[in-house]
Amino acid sequence: MSDxxxxxxxxxxxxxxxxxxDTVDLASEAALAALADGGVTMKDxxxxxxxxLMGGGGIAQQIQKQIGQTGIPAFNVSNACAxxxxxxxxxxxxxxxxxxxxxxxxxxxxLAGAGLLGAGGRPKSDKNEWTPSGRYGAVxxxxxxxxxxxxxxxxxxxxxxxxxxxxxxxxxxxAKISEKNHSHSTLNPKAAYQKKMTLEExxxxxxxxxxxxxxxxxxxxxxxxxxxxVSDAKLKTLSLEQQxxxxxxxxxxxTSDPWQEACQVLPDVNxxxxxxxxxxxxxxxxxxxxxxxxELHDCFATAELVHYDNLxxxxxxxxxxxxxxxxxxxDGTTPVNVSGGxxxxxxxxxxxxxxxxxxxxxxxxxxxxxxxxxxxxxxxAHVIGLGSACGVHILExxxxx
Amino acid sequence: xxxxxxxxxxxxxxxxxxxxxxxCTSCGARYFDRRNACANCSGxxxxxxNIATDGEVRAFTIVTFAAPGVKVPFxxxxxxxxxxxxxxxxxxVEPTPEHISLGMKVKLATYSLGTDDTGTExxxxxxxxxxx
Ligand SMILES: [Zn+2]
Numbered sequence: 210m211s212d213x214x215x216x217x218x219x220x221x222x223x224x225x226x227x228x229x230x231d232t233v234d235l236a237s238e239a240a241l242a243a244l245a246d247g248g249v250t251m252k253d254x255x256x257x258x259x260x261x262l263m264g265g266g267g268i269a270q271q272i273q274k275q276i277g278q279t280g281i282p283a284f285n286v287s288n289a290c291a292x293x294x295x296x297x298x299x300x301x302x303x304x305x306x307x308x309x310x311x312x313x314x315x316x317x318x319x320l321a322g323a324g325l326l327g328a329g330g331r332p333k334s335d336k337n338e339w340t341p342s343g344r345y346g347a348v349x350x351x352x353x354x355x356x357x358x359x360x361x362x363x364x365x366x367x368x369x370x371x372x373x374x375x376x377x378x379x380x381x382x383x384a385k386i387s388e389k390n391h392s393h394s395t396l397n398p399k400a401a402y403q404k405k406m407t408l409e410e411x412x413x414x415x416x417x418x419x420x421x422x423x424x425x426x427x428x429x430x431x432x433x434x435x436x437x438x439v440s441d442a443k444l445k446t447l448s449l450e451q452q453x454x455x456x457x458x459x460x461x462x463x464t465s466d467p468w469q470e471a472c473q474v475l476p477d478v479n480x481x482x483x484x485x486x487x488x489x490x491x492x493x494x495x496x497x498x499x500x501x502x503x504e505l506h507d508c509f510a511t512a513e514l515v516h517y518d519n520l521x522x523x524x525x526x527x528x529x530x531x532x533x534x535x536x537x538x539x540d541g542t543t544p545v546n547v548s549g550g551x552x553x554x555x556x557x558x559x560x561x562x563x564x565x566x567x568x569x570x571x572x573x574x575x576x577x578x579x580x581x582x583x584x585x586x587x588x589x590a591h592v593i594g595l596g597s598a599c600g601v602h603i604l605e606x607x608x609x610x
Numbered sequence: 611x612x613x614x615x616x617x618x619x620x621x622x623x624x625x626x627x628x629x630x631x632x633x634c635t636s637c638g639a640r641y642f643d644r645r646n647a648c649a650n651c652s653g654x655x656x657x658x659x660n661i662a663t664d665g666e667v668r669a670f671t672i673v674t675f676a677a678p679g680v681k682v683p684f685x686x687x688x689x690x691x692x693x694x695x696x697x698x699x700x701x702x703v704e705p706t707p708e709h710i711s712l713g714m715k716v717k718l719a720t721y722s723l724g725t726d727d728t729g730t731e732x733x734x735x736x737x738x739x740x741x742x
Contacts, residue, residue: 324677337727339615344643346619348732349723353680354617355735356697357673362686365671370688373668373712380707418686419672419707468650471695473641475669475688 213441214301215455216604217311218247221564224401224432224555226321232261232433236268236317237275239433239560243313247437248451251277254437255309258284258299260292260559261317272315281309290508291463291592292316293434293562294600298463300438310443316564317433318557361426361509362418363595366475368511369420371518377529378514380420384411387425387510387552389538394549396539396580401430401555425510427556434563453607456570459493459587460603466596478512478593482519485601489589490521493603497521500543501585502572504565506593507550517545520591520601539582547572547580562600565590573606617723617734618642627720627735628663629696632656640694663718665691665737670712672705685710689737701736715740 220242222235236259244250254277259269269283282303288295293316300312339348352358357366372378388408394400406424414422439447444455464485469477490496497520505520507513514528522543523531531537537545548554548568551561569588571577586606593599616623620642622630631640636653640661647654670687673680685700687710701719703709716737723732 339726339730339732341615341619346644348615348617349734350679351618353673353676353682353684354699354723356688356699357671357676357684357686359673359676361675362671362673366669366686366688369671369712370669415675416672417675419674421671468639470639470693471688473643473649474695474697 211441212305214304214458214461215439215441215444216436216458216566216570217249217439217444217451217455218243218245218437219435219563219567219570220246221399221434221560221567222432223399224430224557227319227431232264232268232317232319233271233275235319235431235433236261236272236315236435239317239435240272240276240313240315243435243437247439248448249311249437251279253311254279254281254313256282256284256300256303256312258286258296258312259315260286260288260296262287262289262292262558263318263320268317288598289594289596290506290556290558291562291594291598291600292559293564294592294602295463295562295598297436297438297563297566297602298461298600301458301461304438304440310440312438313435314438314563315433315435316559316562318559319431320429320557321431323429357418359418360595361421363476364509364512365418365421367478368509368514370475371515371528375526375529380412381408382529382532383420383425383510383514384408384422386507386513386532387411390507390546390550390552391424393539393547393580394553397549397554400549400553401428402549402553421509421511425552427508427551428553430555430557432555432557432560432564434560434567436563436566454574455607456573457605457607458602459495459605460489460601462489462492462601464599476595476597478595478597479515479519481597481599482516482591482593485599486520489601489603495587495603499587500589502544502547502569502582502588503591504546504548504568504588505591507546507552508556508593510552513545513550516591520589539580544582547582562592565592566602566604569604573604612725613730615730615732617732621733621735623720623733627718629661629718631659631661631694633659642696661694661696662692664740665689665696665716667700667710667712667714667716668695670700670710672707672710687737689716699736700738702738
């Protein structure tokens, strides 16, 4: 018996706009479908972990009240854009600890029509008097006066910083990354947007925070994703069909950002990703060259570039040349974001960290239809939540049956 | 002369305005905010250090779409001041990619944010190109 944990069932809703359905509807759809996909029910589950970042808490129990109040421990998790991966990690830890045989992880968000995330001034006071407040003793809102708090701006700086350090970046290069992901999404019926965009259209679109134009930013949308995980011992008692479709979690890593000079001035999304990737490769006993596909956190086109390097997909400093070689297109040596990524598939925050795992599992099971990466055996899913948290999961095709 | 107040408490006004940081006496890590302890070594003893006023742009973005109430466009930047990174707007420059570059040399500059009902003037800071 090993302490391996397996994904038994997994599902993502189509991402998009659901004006008539709430987060509990979407989460319930994903949870019930993941359970059905695994051939199990809520009665089998020993633990539930769920997250809805903008939902205000308690989503796990709200889901239970719709699909099964069995009395199991429920964990409500919140870790910015890594919330879904954190829910999954929580369920996996419970199984590794021997506290449960089966676990359910759910992430859901309703973001369609939401505006800019991360930014915002302080409420105006009635009295016109400069008054210091907060940890910086600020007398006025600092967003826009002392740099930017907006996500597109922060991640633009992350990409520009990489360009300053290593060279080779340009507005056009970042736009080409977005062109790739929008092109990939045309094969994904679950993507919020499935429209191919030319480089000219992307570069000519509304500028949000140079060099990120609107299509180079993650798409706000609604959606949910859920996964059922099972212990190795329990899986061996299930049907051959369940064993054949099960996907091995070869590594499940969650890190936070270690202190670095400048990290409290510009969030450092690099170090914690590098640390998570290193731990994941060691744990799984595989290297970046073994990966048949990667779903990484392209919250902005400028972010995708730095994560090629952070995940070790290219040599240090070589991300621009690696992309220019065509490696990350779906017919390249390391296909990245064949789902369309956050820029085109969409980014319902708490769902993202399970939806990217669904994408990888779909290919490893050979069930990805038109966008199937032929013969895929190993894949990696990565998310970053600013603040920061990083989830990296390495998944492998079952060798059963 | 009317009273002045800096936009943040780590901006020191006077004849030669500059930024100041809390430096951990154990490991040298520097912080601009009020501290409970050091994020690098958990030390609790800090001293004030003055930050250099000439620096080099390490990253920037030109923000053209922002939260309500935030005036656009503006240039946000991360600047290396002799080994200490600070965040701020690049000011006194056209906010276009043609006028701003990575590695550009800048220096600290201040400007007025306006005067409140008590007659106190708030002073903001930014980084302006050297040899502009
Ligand atoms: Zn220290």
